[in-house]
Every structure is written in structure tokens, then in C-alpha cells.
Amino acid sequence: MRQGFLKERRWIVAIKKILIYAEVFDGVLLPGYRELLSKAKEIFQGRGAVFAAAYAGPRNAVIAEELRQSGIHELYVMNSPLLDLYHPEYHLTALEMIVREADPDVLLITATRAGEEMSAALGVRLKTGVTAHCADLVLSGDGELTQMVPAFGGKVVGEIFTPTTRPRIASVKSGTFMAADLDAEECRETEVSAAPLDALNPSVEIVGFEKRATKKMPITAADVVICGGYGVATRENFRILEEVAEQLSGAIGGTRPALDAGWIEDESGMIGTSGRTVRPKVYIGFGVSGAAHHVCGIKDAGTIISVNQDPDAEIFEVSDYKAIGDARAVAQALRAHLARSGDETAPRINP
Amino acid sequence: MNIIVCVKPVPDPEKYHLLKIDTKTKRLIREGIPTILNPCDRTAVEAALQLKETHGGKVVILSMAPLFSQDRIREALAMGADEAYIACDALFAGADTFSTSYTLMKAIEALGVRFDLILTGTESADGATANVPTQLAEWLSYPHATGVSDIEVRDGYATVRKKIEQGRIGYRIKLPVLLSVEKNAYRPRLISAMNVIGAGKKTIGILTAETLGVDECRVGLKGSPTRAGELIQLDLRRAGREISGEPEEIARRIVDIAKKSGVNC
Numbered sequence: 001m002r003q004g005f006l007k008e009r010r011w012i013v014a015i016k017k018i019l020i021y022a023e024v025f026d027g028v029l030l031p032g033y034r035e036l037l038s039k040a041k042e043i044f045q046g047r048g049a050v051f052a053a054a055y056a057g058p059r060n061a062v063i064a065e066e067l068r069q070s071g072i073h074e075l076y077v078m079n080s081p082l083l084d085l086y087h088p089e090y091h092l093t094a095l096e097m098i099v100r101e102a103d104p105d106v107l108l109i110t111a112t113r114a115g116e117e118m119s120a121a122l123g124v125r126l127k128t129g130v131t132a133h134c135a136d137l138v139l140s141g142d143g144e145l146t147q148m149v150p151a152f153g154g155k156v157v158g159e160i161f162t163p164t165t166r167p168r169i170a171s172v173k174s175g176t177f178m179a180a181d182l183d184a185e186e187c188r189e190t191e192v193s194a195a196p197l198d199a200l201n202p203s204v205e206i207v208g209f210e211k212r213a214t215k216k217m218p219i220t221a222a223d224v225v226i227c228g229g230y231g232v233a234t235r236e237n238f239r240i241l242e243e244v245a246e247q248l249s250g251a252i253g254g255t256r257p258a259l260d261a262g263w264i265e266d267e268s269g270m271i272g273t274s275g276r277t278v279r280p281k282v283y284i285g286f287g288v289s290g291a292a293h294h295v296c297g298i299k300d301a302g303t304i305i306s307v308n309q310d311p312d313a314e315i316f317e318v319s320d321y322k323a324i325g326d327a328r329a330v331a332q333a334l335r336a337h338l339a340r341s342g343d344e345t346a347p348r349i350n351p
Numbered sequence: 352m353n354i355i356v357c358v359k360p361v362p363d364p365e366k367y368h369l370l371k372i373d374t375k376t377k378r379l380i381r382e383g384i385p386t387i388l389n390p391c392d393r394t395a396v397e398a399a400l401q402l403k404e405t406h407g408g409k410v411v412i413l414s415m416a417p418l419f420s421q422d423r424i425r426e427a428l429a430m431g432a433d434e435a436y437i438a439c440d441a442l443f444a445g446a447d448t449f450s451t452s453y454t455l456m457k458a459i460e461a462l463g464v465r466f467d468l469i470l471t472g473t474e475s476a477d478g479a480t481a482n483v484p485t486q487l488a489e490w491l492s493y494p495h496a497t498g499v500s501d502i503e504v505r506d507g508y509a510t511v512r513k514k515i516e517q518g519r520i521g522y523r524i525k526l527p528v529l530l531s532v533e534k535n536a537y538r539p540r541l542i543s544a545m546n547v548i549g550a551g552k553k554t555i556g557i558l559t560a561e562t563l564g565v566d567e568c569r570v571g572l573k574g575s576p577t578r579a580g581e582l583i584q585l586d587l588r589r590a591g592r593e594i595s596g597e598p599e600e601i602a603r604r605i606v607d608i609a610k611k612s613g614v615n616c
């Protein structure tokens with residue numbers, strides 16, 4: 001079926017240039033940029049492809065230098081004070097202008113809340129295909145970009161191609177790929193005029209911003225992730241898991257029902273298709289049933305340990321270790337055990 | 352104030368574990384999975400109904416969907432929406448988000464009403480791209496904001512709060528505007544038996560490719576710039592070795608395993 005389809009398609013030019021949107025917040029380059037560049041280099045390196053970055057924001061010499069050193073051949077920037085906090089019209093127009101200037105074959109965007117909007121909208125502006133939330137990017141035998149997307153909550157993964165239009169636009173959630181150490185390349189810089197922004201007459205006005213209180217360790221960065229599911233049953237029990245996470249210098253996360261119950265603050269602590277993908281050395285889940293939406297976000301974890309009272313819980317099928325038991329009882333025992341071993345390793349004061 | 356809410360019938364996400372791929376045809380077997388109204392879309396319908404309660408006007412439901420899913424669209428009528436339309440035509444089959452949003456745009460134009468607000472859910476449970484809201488706004492040349500809560504309308508402007516990873520941005524946006532409503536921002540009302548009976552009496556308008564006057568190169572599979580290849584069912588199975596014993600024993604083993612996996616503890 002697929003072979004037939006590839007034969008059928010009208011050929012368009014091979015992939016020669018990959019442009020990656022470099023999203024910056026509050027003067028910090030978000031990690032999705034390096035993750036995407038690393039992946040792009042992994043699949044297109046040695047094929048003569050040009051790697052380029054797009055920056056749309058207030059003039060920032062530090063970011064510009066960071067991007068120049070990141071391993072790209074071309075840097076496109078649009079500098080404007082209008083491009084500070086995400087604005088659905090200014091940022092979109094800025095990226096549109098950059099893409100028209102750079103004329104890439106592939107445009108990769110991190111699927112942040114802003115990136116999701118921009119990638120979708122650009123598809124209509126540029127009359128091309130947008131593939132959202134790719135779980136992987138690979139090359140088909142004939143050099144076409146194959147975008148692997150999860151559907152039905154990650155239960156299945158489908159191949160998506162954008163065979164006849166360009167650029168092929170793909171968005172990828174941060175944390176999907178690993179950032180590699182890349183050597184700097186000779187980098188040519190192009191400044192794209194911000195005049196179209198001044199001519200815009202926008203319908204949207206930014207009237208406020210509430211920064212989220214910076215919380216503990218992000219689940220995407222921890223070696224150990226403790227995850228509480230609905231089977232944890234109470235906030236009080238969930239607190240025990242938080243303490244265990246702290247004892248292990250790890251992070252606490254939850255499933256969708258844990259978010260709905262208010263045990264975790266927001267999606268940044270939720271693990272799965274609508275939340276974050278985690279790849280800790282160890283994931284320990286308590287009272288998690290193992291829905292496809294959730295499992296999709298832990299499949300790359302080193303070791304998966306699950307505690308569930310139901311011997312037939314689906315999560316056990318995707319776990320390295322399973323403990324059939326009560327979430328609260330095991331969590332309490334774990335807390336006590338770690339507290340004790342913590343004492344043993346603590347330096348002793350002379351009796 | 353006129354509000355249109357775009358909704359989608361989807362296979363029940365609580366039943367995705369029943370999905371299988373036919374090993375021969377590589378097609379998805381959806382047998383035994385009922386169709387429901389996309390959960391996020393109920394939130395958008397609720398937001399629309401609350402705004403109508405304050406400002407008056409009407410709430411119209413629109414879906415590009417097969418005829419058999421009419422009853423799911425009727426649920427939105429039972430919640431209290433005034434009218435509903437389905438864009439339905441063999442030509443619309445196989446649409447990706449690009450051609451779906453184009454078709455919805457044509458349908459909205461064909462209704463001939465100026466809608467002050469277009470509301471959608473954040474994403475559909477099946478494809479979950481979250482592309483359609485923004486793409487629809489682009490086709491209509493409307494401003495947009497996705498994942499919003501606290502929608503207030505006053506003097507021709509909507510104020511909303513949009514969630515981003517780092518916090519919430521407040522926007523004031525000139526009407527008309529397209530907004531996708533954040534998942535937990537509104538609690539969808541329950542439907543009573545009386546509401547169901549009332550909704551059963553309403554007719555659902557059917558919009559075909561011909562009535563919409565669509566450009567045939569922009570709809571359905573033909574109008575879709577993306578193409579689907581093979582479907583793959585991931586094999587994520589792991590060994591599932593059992594840790595048995597009293598909670599204390601299980602705790603001790605978990606710590607051992609964590610240490611062996613490279614964690615300092």
C-alpha cells in the first residue's frame with residue numbers, strides 16, 4: 001500500500017534545507033531547539049543538507065551568539081521589541097517572513113503552547129502540511145521525511161508524509177529527542193526586516209502575564225520519577241509520594257486523574273501524551289492503570305517499576321518490575337526505608 | 352451575540368485499549384469502540400452556553416462528521432445549543448487538518464451569520480493535533496488564541512487567559528475571534544431526560560460539498576497536503592518480574608533496583 005503511494009506521488013525537490021524555530025522565553029533559549037537540531041543532524045547529516053535556525057524576538061546578542069555556535073550553517077533573525085511575550089499575530093507573522101526568506105524544505109518547531117499555534121497557522125498561510133506532535137522523525141528509503149505520529153493516545157503510531165508541498169512542517173514536544181553535543185559550523189547570518197510587524201494593526205493586545213511560581217525539580221530532568229495515579233486515592237497519600245521523590249532527589253509526577261484531583265499543579269507534572277515525556281533512569285508508578293495516553297510518556301524510561309493492587313493491571317505488561325500491593329502501604333514503607341538508610345549514611349557524631 | 356462551536360465525534364478514548372491493527376490490511380480495527388462527543392468539545396459548548404446566558408444571542412454547533420454520528424451532535428443540542436449543522440459529503444472523506452479546517456470555514460461562511468465567537472475544544476481525543484482551531488482561524492482571517500480560560504466579552508472585545516508553559520498570558524482581542532477552550536476551564540453541564548427529548552425534536556442541518564460551494568481540490572483526501580503511510584502498533588512490553596512480600600520487603604527491593612539502575616539512594 002505504502003509503496004504504491006510513494007510511487008504515485010509527484011516528486012518535489014529533495015530535502016536540502018532544514019529550518020528550526022528557536023523559541024526563547026525571558027532571554028533563555030528553550031531546550032526543544034537543541035533537541036530538534038540534534039535529531040535533524042542525525043538524520044540529514046552527510047546528505048549535503050543546510051541546517052538553519054530562526055529567531056524572532058527582541059534583539060539579544062547572547063542568544064544570537066548561542067545560536068551561531070549551536071551547529072547551524074544559517075541564522076535568520078527578526079529583532080523587534082514587539083516579539084517579547086508570545087503574541088499570536090506578531091510571532092506568527094515574524095516566523096512567516098523568516099520562512100519565506102529562508103525557503104526551507106523542512107520546518108521543525110517545538111510543540112510548546114506557542115509553537116503548536118504557530119506551526120498549525122503557518123500550514124494554512126503557506127498552503128502546506130503540518131504534522132503535529134511527532135514521536136519520531138526518520139528518512140524513508142527514497143530520502144523523504146517520514147513523520148511518526150502517535151494517534152489514539154499513543155496506542156498506534158502512524159507514518160505521515162507531506163509529499164507535494166513545502167516546507168514540510170513538523171512539531172515535536174520537548175523531551176522527545178535528546179540533545180547531543182554538536183560542533184559549531186561556519187554560520188551565515190541574515191536579518192529579516194521587522195517592518196511587516198509595524199504595519200500589522202493587530203487585533204490582539206497583551207494585557208497581562210502571570211508567571212507560574214517556579215516549582216521543584218522538573219520531571220523531564222530527574223533521574224528518578226515517582227508517578228501517582230488515581231489509585232493513590234487521597235492527597236494525603238500523594239504527599240507521601242512527594243516525600244519519597246524528595247528523599248530520592250527525584251521528581252514527582254502524575255496521571256491525568258491526579259491532575260484533575262489537584263494533586264499535581266498543571267500539565268508540566270502530568271506524564272503522557274497531553275503532558276510530558278519522561279526518560280528517567282527509574283520510573284516508579286503507584287496506582288497507575290497503564291492507559292495508552294500515559295504509557296506513551298514513559299516508554300523510554302530506563303527501568304519501570306509499578307505498584308498496583310490489581311494483578312491484571314495493564315501497566316504491569318509494560319513494566320520491568322511489578323509489585324502487587326497497596327499504593328499507600330508500599331509508599332509508606334519506602335519512605336521509612338529511605339529515612340533509615342539516610343540515617344546510616346549520615347556522618348556520625350562521636351557518641 | 353452569536354457563537355458557533357465546532358465539535359467532533361470521536362471513538363471513546365477510554366476504550367483505546369481495544370484498538371487493534373489488522374496485520375494483513377494494516378488498517379485499524381475499531382470494533383466495539385463506541386463514538387462519543389469529543390470530551391474537550393463539551394467544555395467549549397459549556398463556555399458558549401454560559402456566554403449566551405450573559406449576553407443573549409444563539410449558540411450554533413458545527414461538525415464535519417459522518418451522518419451516523421448525528422446523535423452525538425445532538426448531545427450538544429441537549430446541553431442547550433440552539434442549532435446544529437453537519438458538513439457531510441463523500442468528498443470530505445480522508446481530510447487532514449488542513450482540508451478539515453478549510454471545509455469548516457466554508458460551512459461557517461455558508462451559514463451567512465456573523466459569528467462574534469468561534470469556540471472549539473483544545474484537541475480531539477483521536478488525532479490530538481490541536482491544529483484545526485488555529486487553521487480555521489487562519490482560513491477565516493480571524494485572530495485566535497488557543498487553550499484559553501476566563502473568557503469575558505465586553506464592548507466588542509474578548510479578554511481571555513492563555514496558558515503557556517511559563518504561566519498565563521492575558522489577551523484582549525477584538526471580535527470576531529476564534530478561541531479554543533482549555534480543558535478544565537468550564538465544567539460541562541449534565542443533560543437531563545427532558546433536554547434529550549427536546550433536542551430530539553430539533554433538526555440537524557446537513558451541508559454538502561455542493562451547498563458549500565467548496566473548491567474540490569481543497570477538501571477531503573485530495574485537498575490534504577499530508578498523507579498517511581503505514582500504521583504501527585508499538586510493542587512496549589517488558590519483563591514484568593514480580594516483587595512480592597510485605598510492603599517493607601517490596602520497599603527494600605525497589606531501592607535495590609533503583610541503585611542497580613544507576614540512581615544514588
Ligand SMILES: Cc1cc2nc3c(=O)[nH]c(=O)nc-3n(C[C@H](O)[C@H](O)[C@H](O)COP(=O)(O)OP(=O)(O)OC[C@H]3O[C@@H](n4cnc5c(N)ncnc54)[C@H](O)[C@@H]3O)c2cc1C
Nearest residue numbers: 229230231255256272273274275287289291293309327364
Ligand atoms: C485526549 C486524552 C489525553 C490524555 N492524556 C493523558 C496524559 O497525558 N497522561 C495521562 O496519564 N492520562 C492521559 N489521559 C487519560 C488516560 O486515558 C487515562 O484515563 C489515565 O491515564 C488513567 O489514569 P490512572 O492510571 O491514574 O487512573 P485509573 O485508570 O483510574 O487507574 C487507577 C489504578 O490504580 C489502581 N489502584 C486503585 N487503588 C489502588 C491501591 N489502593 N493501591 C494500588 N493501586 C490501586 C487500580 O487498579 C487502577 O489500575 C488522556 C485522555 C484523553 C482522552
